[in-house]
Amino acid sequence: MMKKIIAILLFFGVLFANNCRMRLFSLSTEGQNSINLESLITDIADTCNLNIMIKDEVAKNRLKENLKYIKLRNVTLKELLDFLLKENGFFYSLKGNMLVISYIKTENFKIDYVNSVITGATNFSASTTSGDSGTNTLNTTFNFDFWSQFSSNITQILNAQTTEFFKNPPPIIDKTTGLVTITGTRRQLESIKNYIDSLNKRLHKEVLIDVKIYSVKLLKNHQVGVDWNKFNIAFDKTASVTAPNLIGSTSIFKSGTFNINGLLNFLSGYGQINSISNPKITTLNNQKAIITVGQTINYSYKSVTKDANGNAVQSDNIDSKFVGILLDITPEISDNGVIMMSINPSVSSLSQNQLNLTLPPNTIEKKLNTIVRVKDGDTIILGGLITDEKNFVQQGVPILKEIPLIKYMFSTKAETSTREELIFVITPHIIDLNKKVDVKDIGYKETLPNLGDL
Numbered sequence: 001m002m003k004k005i006i007a008i009l010l011f012f013g014v015l016f017a018n019n020c021r022m023r024l025f026s027l028s029t030e031g032q033n034s035i036n037l038e039s040l041i042t043d044i045a046d047t048c049n050l051n052i053m054i055k056d057e058v059a060k061n062r063l064k065e066n067l068k069y070i071k072l073r074n075v076t077l078k079e080l081l082d083f084l085l086k087e088n089g090f091f092y093s094l095k096g097n098m099l100v101i102s103y104i105k106t107e108n109f110k111i112d113y114v115n116s117v118i119t120g121a122t123n124f125s126a127s128t129t130s131g132d133s134g135t136n137t138l139n140t141t142f143n144f145d146f147w148s149q150f151s152s153n154i155t156q157i158l159n160a161q162t163t164e165f166f167k168n169p170p171p172i173i174d175k176t177t178g179l180v181t182i183t184g185t186r187r188q189l190e191s192i193k194n195y196i197d198s199l200n201k202r203l204h205k206e207v208l209i210d211v212k213i214y215s216v217k218l219l220k221n222h223q224v225g226v227d228w229n230k231f232n233i234a235f236d237k238t239a240s241v242t243a244p245n246l247i248g249s250t251s252i253f254k255s256g257t258f259n260i261n262g263l264l265n266f267l268s269g270y271g272q273i274n275s276i277s278n279p280k281i282t283t284l285n286n287q288k289a290i291i292t293v294g295q296t297i298n299y300s301y302k303s304v305t306k307d308a309n310g311n312a313v314q315s316d317n318i319d320s321k322f323v324g325i326l327l328d329i330t331p332e333i334s335d336n337g338v339i340m341m342s343i344n345p346s347v348s349s350l351s352q353n354q355l356n357l358t359l360p361p362n363t364i365e366k367k368l369n370t371i372v373r374v375k376d377g378d379t380i381i382l383g384g385l386i387t388d389e390k391n392f393v394q395q396g397v398p399i400l401k402e403i404p405l406i407k408y409m410f411s412t413k414a415e416t417s418t419r420e421e422l423i424f425v426i427t428p429h430i431i432d433l434n435k436k437v438d439v440k441d442i443g444y445k446e447t448l449p450n451l452g453d454l
Helices: 037-048 057-062 077-084 146-160 186-203 228-233 260-268
Strands: 007-011 024-028 051-054 071-075 091-095 098-102 105-110 117-127 135-145 172-174 179-184 206-218 237-241 249-253 271-277 280-284 289-306 312-333 338-350 363-367 370-375 379-396 411-431
Touching (some): 024 077, 146 172, 146 186, 179 186, 206 289, 312 411, 363 379, 370 379
Antiparallel strands (some): 091 098, 206 271, 289 312, 338 363
């Protein structure tokens, strides 16, 4: 064996002169072109009476590589091994006098997420009334398959750091337990750990969304709806965004400037106010919160298919369609506490011209789509969704108006119509899981005023 190519100066501790863990090492390669890492580790093992175990072939081959330049002064044995092994991508453990070195390691990581796939779609189209003919169309589809995307991202991270001397086996992902098993190099596992730590931090953020839905039965002199330009007289409105090519408007108010009583007093000047719903729903970061208020219309229909012989086969089918108010909200929380929200309210009603439930019901739908950025506790107001309801009221002489044949002589039918505007008041609250929060701190302490008193 060639003579030592480096100088290792040992400074003994006062009480434990024979213990390498209590010594300080200095190492310099000045004047040398390169140092063989295997020889260097062997010299340290000989000096400190250590046994060496190399666990994989990749580590054995990598130890034969040369290091170009090293200069260390007064470092402990752990610092020396960290610098020589960890900084060059090796794993190692030192227990007693046993030094175990490897280059490849298998680690388990934990992901706390449900095993589910969320899919859906929102479609909206409206014809223009201006001179140009055409249709404004908004199609929003979502397919959130977390585990499929996670597996793809993990594979990309591993492939980005693939080396010629090692090819990773496919990662093992157990969706049921949320356990991820990966075999890789130190740099690969560190990259995976950083990714999963950041992912868990973002996944586990929660938002409590306080939603209040009101309807305003518009007075005859306010049939065009609420004039929201007059609303900012009493409030410090910080932003106003109108969704292009859609119905309605969006206004944002700071948490300290908005007052629900002031809003209801303002709306009472336009008509009778009814509280439709006041849900509070909690959702994870980037997950949809869906609120519905309405009814499901069931209907039956016949369909004709052909059997294997080409004969027509008629079958009866039952289906359903939701009619009412649908609100879906997707929050995204940034690292600085700003909430970006995709808000999609819609209202649908049955067409008065169709009373036959043996066909799919005709519905009238109005939708709004907007994306806003707010701070914790800010309030978003969405208005402008106006619905028309027409009814026929029979008037006439009592009893006589109910007798067949002659009832038409003693009764008349009058058409009545009402217009209502829906108002959505949305306030998001970021939930800090590390902080004890009382329900009063997130809006439950507020008592809504009696609408009849307005």
